[in-house]
Amino acid sequence: MMAVVEKTLEMPPATPREHTEAAARHMDGTSTSSDPVQSASATRPPSSTTSGEPVLGKPSTSAAAQPTGQVTTDGSCGATFGNTVCGDWAQGSCCSMYGYCGNTTSHCGEGCQSGPCTNGPVVPAPKASPAPAAQKPGTLVKLGRSGVPAMHAGLMPNGKVVFLDKVENYTELKLGNGQYAYSSEYDPTTQKLTPLAYKTNAFCSGGIFLADGRFVSLGGNAPLEFIDPTVGDGFKGIRYLERSASDASLDGQAWSEPGNSLDTARWYASVQIMPDDTIFVASGSLNGLDPSKPENNNPTYEILNADGTSKVKSTNMEILSKNQPYYMYPFMHLLNDGNLFVFVSKSAEIFNVGGGNVVRTLPDLPGSYRTYPNTGGSVMLSLSSQNNWSNDVVICGGGPYQDISAPGEASCGRINPMAQNPSWELEAMPEGRGMVEGTLLPDGTVIWVNGAQEGAQGFGVARSPALEVLIYDPAQPVGKRFTTGPKSDIARLYHSVALLLLDGTLLISGSNPVEQPILTPSTQNPFVTEFRNEIYTPPYLQGNPTRPSGVALKTKNLKANGSTLEISFYAPPNAKEVKVSLYYGGFVTHSVHMGHRNLFLDVANFKPGQKNQKINVTLPPNKKVAPAGPYVVYILVDGVPSVGQFVQVS
Template sequence: MPNGRVVFLDKVENYTQLKFGDGYYAYSAEYDPATNGVVPLAYKTNAFCSGGSFLANGTLVNVGGNAPLTWLDPTVGDGFKGIRYLTRSATNGALDGEDWVEPGNQLDTARWYASVQAMPDGTLFVASGSLNGLDPTVLTNNNPTYEILNPDGTTQGTSITMPLLSKAQPYYMYPFLHLLNDGTLFAFTSKSSELFDVGNSRTTKTLPDLPGDYRTYPNTGGSVLLPLSSTNAWQSSVLICGGAYQDITSPTDASCGLINPYATSPEWEMDAMPEGRGMVEGILLPDGTVLWVNGANLGAEGFNLATDPTMEVLIYDPEAPLGTRWTAGASTNIPRLYHSVALLLLDGSLMIAGSNPDQMPVVSPATDPQGFNTEFRVEVYTPPYLSGDNAARRATDVMISNTVLYANASPFTIAFTTQTSALAVKIALYHGGFVTHALHMSHRMLFLDFEGWEAGKAEQLITVKGPPNNNVAPPGPYVVYVVVDGVPSLGQFVTVA
């Protein structure tokens, strides 16, 4: 969030580590990575398996969810059509700790497992979901449609059938969505993908199916839009890795597909992770690499449907030749299975949390036949660019002239101090989005053009061009990192307008 804290949402359940004064459990929390402090946040409707994204003004919108569990908590209602809002300030703490706001407006149709993508005009594209959380092989349970939320976060009131989602049933929920620089969406579900013109509600290009297993819920792999810059004409490729079949004995898929959706005749370039993974998620880093974390070697998403956790961080370098792009990072000893998450923090480290593979929380592994309890610990992964003495090489005293960046290439300046031995700099503009079920909704990274860098100087003042348009950078909150010789500074929040 713009205040530097991390907000968690969870389902209504019979145990959390936080309670309100009325004795009921909290199902949302605001966490401060700097202090490890946490405060409970209240919501009015069940946010189980919801989606989300940010509005242009920085407000986080959370949509959809599941039925109420009034026998457990009568204070929380039906979340299937729920819309929840949370606002925080980057300049003062006046809003810290405030609860979710739910004024009563709702989605047009019920959505459990819906994906959300921020659009260039400040609207939100909300796609897919279940009408009732029941068997998706029974098509009357499904909602293979999309609707648009206005820039104020209210629905336009119409749900429109999306043929790609209809075709992919029952593997149509939580589709991968990426906004491209012409304003169209790359949309992927199951094994199929297309380019979709939202304004005209039509498919503009059908892409070949991705070889390998199913890739979207409940057989979830991960997907990222690789970093955008003027050197690739603000066009980039989409990478999709991992997947499985929906069975606890299912071996997971190691294959990855890379596709340039702008090509005249796009084809998938196939690669492979060092091991098969389901529930694996990709996180863009300020140095241009991609971290892949969490998940399992066997099974799929769902309660107690996965085993053989994958503990190792994998690092993908898109600039390396095919066949040499993957290296292994550190390992953990904490399984991160269903309902685990990962998020880049302002200091350039990665927060890894979650794993709730149980219908209701299991605190002691001895009570779970697989030994995978509900995980309340938060980990920090330190990428190689901050290991050893690297953190001491950060740029310091970073001063950005404007906290609002206009998406018309308008210039702004950044002053910073660096070591005189520094050789190169990049300016990363990052949007972390909303993270759940291995999806990073609205997630993107840009490298901005600049001039004025002088190698050998300690005190630097560079002039940076803002993003060229809102197709490349939809309006909302972003983080700027000054990356010197691959080492990011502490990030600072800005708004792209």
């Protein structure tokens, strides 16, 4: 393990490190996998940037005005691919604006280059709808720093936040070996930062908590030896981080990388833990380059063992291959029957991981694209026995193409995938937003923050920051769910994060929409690298109300088997109602919260008006409802949460 040093502040270079021929050489490494998904390209094509960050740009349909009539042989089509047409291509005969054949509204909607386009949206997505100011908007304050650009984040069982970044030519922290740190451990209580070392480039990885509580980062990008020769290729990387609520000796320890790897290279992969403790990993890029080029794509999934080691070879996943190039960082939510809700681009389905088959194809969501590089945000609303542990998925925001001129999508869709006849209920935010991310609160409301009103994900392709906090109350009728909170004065664009802390406040951090860190804005780069954290105090804590206190759980090793847990606590005066929230924060990156969920547990023996309380709660019935891993228990009395405590569910 590399030695670490305390926080070290240095001034970065005035501008990003210049692009060099070495960068292209680093991105031109030979692929080592023999899997068919990589057979289209034996080597990684050279990159024009040090990172290989994909830029699709604004598509041009005029160049596709004269299709040749030649039929595709690989599912590519249109102006980019020799003006071929789709013909009777099995996945659909419409040619999408970026040149892929299919039959969803991703292909047959705006920008379709050829084909019948019979599946266009029946109902248009609603435009922006004004929302009133919340009676209790909550408050925003700046507090602490991330130390490294906050590309990825997670709340660890020791109550601290881990930030994870790519290889950079500047951060605010250094390691004992003199190199910059690309990961940090942030203590929200003391504001202390500790640099953490890793061995492989974690650029745009996915992640989750394993069943044993370890945090895992999967995939990444190529090495950049001219910046840091100590960090290797992360395309197949698997990184582990262990923290404990009871063992402080783990604090500050580096990421562990014993050398096991993914089956195929994955950049921008999404991850979900399954009821049998295995890890489902889907999507990603093979090369870290233009996803409109088929040789770069990896529209497959693989499964890892419960310990995070490789188990199953990569397998094609049709919803990913049908929705290129918008197939990366798909939204995934585990449903109460053990299947996955999967959303890519504008398309959704229920997928059976064990059988490798589609259980149900869901209706397409009207509006713009919703996943990378025009990512919106997705949240599965809180679960409880009252709805049989089944609930709605909400998806908001997005955009029509990857260019700075792209208008942010204002609409939201809400659907219950388990309903007999599922359909999207449409509503709208007060403004269009790309890169907007939703975070569940323990009371079941959702906070939407970050993003831009114009542009997309990528370096230098967003403007008009969306600064307002939006509060979403799922219990209200459609059209009345959004209210507005405070406004920030910090642009939170590409590579920003938000996540809930143990004290029930929301940590907001990041924004690094430049290829290498820049601190001083310029005409060319008006939005720079942001290290300042903000804390959003939600309405339930506004005015400093009395919290439940003295919370004691009979055990912190919980079983998802319907058993009973005894909890004692002190209730505030005149308490009327109690709820118990079992909360999973997950792995946060690029507006995607992997594994994120909240469950309300059934409560017995609460005595209104009494100070000393001893209640019994019924734990989730199985690991389809509550997959294994670290959760936080919050006691809410009359809507006000206690400080949370980590537990381990198995």
